[in-house]
Amino acid sequence: MIKQERMKVITQQSIAKHIFELTVEGGLVDEMAEPGQFVHVRVADSFEPLLRRPISVASIDKENKRFTMIYRAEGRGTQILADKKAGDEIDVLGPLGHGFPVEQAEKKAFLIGGGIGVPPLYELAKQLNSRGIETVHILGFESKQAIFYEEKFKALGDTHIATVDGSHGTEGFVTHILNELPHDFDTYFSCGPTAMLEAVQWAYPQKKGFLSYEQRMGCGIGACFACVCRTTKSETDYIKVCSDGPVFPAGVVIS
Amino acid sequence: MIDMTVKIPGLELKNPIMPASGCFGFGKEYAQLYDLSQLGAIMIKATTVETRLGNPTPRVAETSSGMLNAIGLQNPGLEKVYGSELPWLEQFDVPIIANVAGTTTEDYVEVAREISKAPNVHALEINISCPNVKKGGITFGTDPAVARELTRAVKEVSSVPVYIKLSPNVTDIVSIAKAVEEGGADGITMINTLLGMRLDPKTGRPVIANISGGLSGPAIKPVALRMVYEVSKQTNLPIIGMGGVTNVDDVIDFLSAGASAVAVGTANFVNPFVCPEIISKLPERLHELGYDSVEELIGRSHRL
Ligand SMILES: Cc1cc2nc3c(=O)[nH]c(=O)nc-3n(C[C@H](O)[C@H](O)[C@H](O)COP(=O)(O)OP(=O)(O)OC[C@H]3O[C@@H](n4cnc5c(N)ncnc54)[C@H](O)[C@@H]3O)c2cc1C
Ligand SMILES: Cc1cc2nc3c(=O)[nH]c(=O)nc-3n(C[C@H](O)[C@H](O)[C@H](O)COP(=O)(O)O)c2cc1C
Ligand code: FES
Numbered sequence: 001m002i003k004q005e006r007m008k009v010i011t012q013q014s015i016a017k018h019i020f021e022l023t024v025e026g027g028l029v030d031e032m033a034e035p036g037q038f039v040h041v042r043v044a045d046s047f048e049p050l051l052r053r054p055i056s057v058a059s060i061d062k063e064n065k066r067f068t069m070i071y072r073a074e075g076r077g078t079q080i081l082a083d084k085k086a087g088d089e090i091d092v093l094g095p096l097g098h099g100f101p102v103e104q105a106e107k108k109a110f111l112i113g114g115g116i117g118v119p120p121l122y123e124l125a126k127q128l129n130s131r132g133i134e135t136v137h138i139l140g141f142e143s144k145q146a147i148f149y150e151e152k153f154k155a156l157g158d159t160h161i162a163t164v165d166g167s168h169g170t171e172g173f174v175t176h177i178l179n180e181l182p183h184d185f186d187t188y189f190s191c192g193p194t195a196m197l198e199a200v201q202w203a204y205p206q207k208k209g210f211l212s213y214e215q216r217m218g219c220g221i222g223a224c225f226a227c228v229c230r231t232t233k234s235e236t237d238y239i240k241v242c243s244d245g246p247v248f249p250a251g252v253v254i255s
Numbered sequence: 256m257i258d259m260t261v262k263i264p265g266l267e268l269k270n271p272i273m274p275a276s277g278c279f280g281f282g283k284e285y286a287q288l289y290d291l292s293q294l295g296a297i298m299i300k301a302t303t304v305e306t307r308l309g310n311p312t313p314r315v316a317e318t319s320s321g322m323l324n325a326i327g328l329q330n331p332g333l334e335k336v337y338g339s340e341l342p343w344l345e346q347f348d349v350p351i352i353a354n355v356a357g358t359t360t361e362d363y364v365e366v367a368r369e370i371s372k373a374p375n376v377h378a379l380e381i382n383i384s385c386p387n388v389k390k391g392g393i394t395f396g397t398d399p400a401v402a403r404e405l406t407r408a409v410k411e412v413s414s415v416p417v418y419i420k421l422s423p424n425v426t427d428i429v430s431i432a433k434a435v436e437e438g439g440a441d442g443i444t445m446i447n448t449l450l451g452m453r454l455d456p457k458t459g460r461p462v463i464a465n466i467s468g469g470l471s472g473p474a475i476k477p478v479a480l481r482m483v484y485e486v487s488k489q490t491n492l493p494i495i496g497m498g499g500v501t502n503v504d505d506v507i508d509f510l511s512a513g514a515s516a517v518a519v520g521t522a523n524f525v526n527p528f529v530c531p532e533i534i535s536k537l538p539e540r541l542h543e544l545g546y547d548s549v550e551e552l553i554g555r556s557h558r559l
Contacts, residue, residue, distance in 0.1 A: 002287055004527060042525065047473045047501060050525060051317050093527065216313040218324065219524045221287075223280035225300075225329045226315040236306050238329065243284070 002096060002221065003028045006089040010066060012082070017145035019116075020082050021058075022069045028092060029065045032057060035124035036099025036191070036212055036247045039069070040220035042091035043080040052093060053077045054217050054242070056191070058119035059126065070119035070148065096220055097246050100124050100210050105133045105187040112174055112200050114140040114192025120212060122149055124189055125156045136160075136185065138177050140192065144168040175199045183207070194255045201250050209250035215241040230254040257538035258548035261295070263493040263515050264441035265378035265416035266350055268295040271549050272506065272534050275497050275520035276301060276354035276380060276420075277326065281340040282347075285527060292348040293531050298444075298518055299340070301356040301382050304365050306332035311464040316453045321474030321499075322521060323451055325465035328356050333366050341373045350377035352418070352444075352495075360408050363395075368412035378415050380495075381405070384422030384447035396422040396447075399434035406438030416441035418495065423475075423482055424450050432486040443486060444495040444518070446479045472521040473499045480512050487513025488557060501529065503536040507544070513554040 007026035015021045028039075040052035058070045073082035084090055102124070109128055113121045118139050125135045135157040141147045144167035153159040160177045161169030170177050174196060183204070190200045191212035201209065215227035222243030231239045231252055239245065239253065259270040273296040274285070281299050282291055291297065309329030316323045330336065336353075344351055353370045357363040367379055383396035383405060395405050402419070410417050419435040421428055423446040432443055448469025453462045461467070479498025487494055496514030500506060501522040509517045522529045537549075546552050 004288075047525065048320050049317060050320060050322055050472055050521070051315075052525065216315050218315050218322070218521075219278075219284070219527070221284045221527065223284040224278060224315075224324075224524065225280075225309060225326045226312075226324065228309070228312060228314070228329070236308070238308065 001031050002094065003031055004091065004093045007092045009084050009086055009088045009090060011086055012084055015070070016148040018072050018074060019146065019148050020071055020073055021148075022071070022081070022084070023066055024069075024090060024092065025064065025066045026092070027065060028094060029060060029062060029067050032060050032062075032067065032095045034099030035102065035127050036120045037095040037097050038120075038246060039092050039094030040096060040217070041069075041081065042093070043077045045091070049077045049080070051077075051218065052220060053081070054096075054220060056120035057095065057123060059123045070116075072116045093220065097242055098244070100189050100212070100247050102127050102131060104208060104210065105131075108134040108136070108185040110136050110138060110185045110188040112138045112178070112188060112190040112192070112196075114174060114196040115142065115146070117190075117192030117196070117212065118149065120191050121189065122152065125153060129156050136181070138162070138174050138181070140164075140174040140196065141168075173199070175203060178203050198255060210247050211250055211253070212247045213241050213245055213253055213255070217242055257541050257546075258550070259538060261516055261549055266296060266352075266516075268350070268516055270295040270534050270537065271510065271516035272530055272537070273298055273352070273495070273516065273518050274523055274530055275518035276382070278520040278523045281336070282344055285523070286347075288527050289531050290347070291344075293534055294349050295516060295534075296350045296352050296377070297344070298352045298354055298380055299336070300330050301328045301354045302330050302333055302336045302366055302370060303328060303356050304333050304362050306330070306335070313462060313464055314468075316462040316468065318451070318453055318470065319474060321470050321472035323453055323463055323468030323470055324448070325463050325468035327465065333369055337370060337373060341370075341375060345375050351375045352378045352380050354380045354382050354420070355409070356382040360405055363405060364408050364412050367409045367417070371412075371414040376415060378418055378441070379409070379413055380418045380420050380444050381409055382420045382447070384420050384424075396431065397425050399430045402431050403434040403438035406435045406440050410439040418442040418444045420447055421445040421482075421486070422447050423478060428482050429485050429489045432490045432492070436490050436492055440492060442493040442495065443490070444497070445486065446475070446482055446498045449475055449478065471499070473501055475499045476505060480508055483509060483514050484512040484556060487554060501525070503533050503540045506533055506537060507540060507552065510549065510552045511554070511556045513557060515553050
């Protein structure tokens with residue numbers, strides 16, 4: 001069930017260039033089900049900035065009723081969010097959307113992420129591992145300073161890093177790494193820029209895959225038709241990223 | 256006890272608060288959050304004869320205390336709205352105001368005739384003011400003679416009272432309001448969004464795929480309030496006012512300016528519980544201001 005709650009900030013820290021890790025606490029965590037779901041965060045109690053910001057759930061700690069978000073503080077709203085300190089409250093609406101179907105993975109899964117698309121893959125990796133699925137992580141970042149959670153992913157499985165400027169790991173994009181790796185997995189999961197999602201789909205037309213998309217949002221719950229994408233399933237309909245997604249099976253979204 | 260009820264053509268409202276068209280879909284999403292029977296009424300998303308896919312994305316952009324949208328009247332079409340969305344809403348004790356849109360007079364007439372037959376549709380809101388479609392929509396709302404004739408045509412076929420939704424994108428909104436009054440409108444809803452645009456400073460390109468969009472949210476409230484004030488002074492039609500309402504004092508303002516009821520649009524995206532919150536706070540605020548009923552407050556700015 002979707003809830004709106006003023007959640008308590010437990011910790012906030014900078015973990016890479018412009019990247020913050022924010023952990024909050026509250027009953028809303030009980031509602032979280034799948035990795036890949038997101039929350040809609042109101043960064044100020046005023047109406048400036050006006051809209052909520054969609055941020056993925058990066059990891060869930062049900063026992064302590066806490067969850068963590070990892071986000072890039074770049075624009076107006078996320079910069080305000082970055083000023084929140086332990087003890088502050090933030091207004092969170094969620095959990096929203098449909099996440100990654102962990103039950104679809106059989107033995108081995110590729111988790112392919114780019115930039116701020118990497119965070120939801122962390123909770124996904126945790127849940128897949130706890131189901132006995134081997135996970136391989138292929139993560140792309142701008143540069144060495146932008147990398148986060150490398151060690152945490154390594155603790156869960158093989159982890160390969162690409163940076164656009166070559167300052168760490170393979171130079172280039174995640175696709176450069178994918179070309180080198182054996183295709184010995186049954187399912188892939190991916191989140192990142194649309195161009196990356198497209199490239200990943202083309203790389204593995206025969207494999208079972210699930211991709212998480214981004215769109216500009218209004219309501220975040222399916223009522224305003226802001227966040228639509230065309231779909232291969234119907235010529236006369238759209239799918240809504242916020243409520244039908246953000247995760248869709250490969251081949252469904254026309255981007 | 257504060258009397259929250261309001262009676263306007265077709266509508267016996269238990270309170271004067273309703274979500275605005277396009278900001279509440281057909282109610283399903285918000286029904287996950289609260290009981291829709293609390294609402295005074297619901298203005299559903301614009302309905303056209305055929306399914307409409309709407310505009311390409313990005314369709315929304317944030318602006319100072321507001322947002323731009325160019326959804327483009329995406330909706331599943333008359334048949335689906337009549338056959339499944341409206342029947343689903345019957346489980347709630349709430350009157351529906353159906354928002355009607357089209358490209359030609361014939362489109363408006365067809366949707367109005369059919370949708371007004373639904374048992375829970377108590378009034379129509381004729382959208383002659385959508386800034387986001389290439390043809391129709393706003394052209395009906397900017398020429399008084401055209402607006403009058405459309406109102407007549409729709410009135411002739413509708414089984415329920417007809418409210419005309421006015422566009423603020425005109426030089427003289429009162430002349431349009433008077434024209435629809437002559438055309439036989441039962442009421443007015445106002446305002447729709449103000450045309451605006453936003454550019455990306457890095458590229459110089461419009462942020463919205465449709466280039467321009469409709470501005471809504473707190474930024475437009477002063478414009479909306481002034482227009483409601485003018486129209487209520489110069490016509491005899493009841494008004495459902497809207498534009499930037501986020502809290503109970505905004506509602507007080509619109510009622511004072513002459514609106515009989517108030518719709519809340521964009522604020523639903525920021526706080527999905529905004530409508531029930533305003534409804535629960537309104538009686539106390541009226542009491543503090545020394546009023547026993549909503550009706551007493553309506554149009555008080557004209558009496559001072
Ligand atoms: C389902 C989903 C999950 C996301 N998860 C994360 C995450 O875990 N970490 C993270 O850093 N970012 C994530 N994003 C992107 C994040 O929403 C944007 O970076 C953020 O909204 C930008 O806000 P701002 O205040 O920095 O920018 P501003 O420029 O002030 O934003 C202006 C408006 O544009 C919207 N906007 C800007 N960029 C985007 C974008 N890329 N996608 C959607 N809306 C955008 C904002 O929400 C706001 O309404 C996610 C987006 C979606 C749709
Ligand atoms: C995303 C969005 C979609 C809208 N869709 C419609 C619509 O379908 N029909 C209509 O008459 N008005 C539509 N509107 C206009 C609102 O009903 C309302 O008139 C306007 O937004 C001003 O109120 P607000 O500032 O409270 O949002 C839409 C507004 C928004 C923000
Ligand atoms: S953001 Fe409103 S429908 Fe998706």
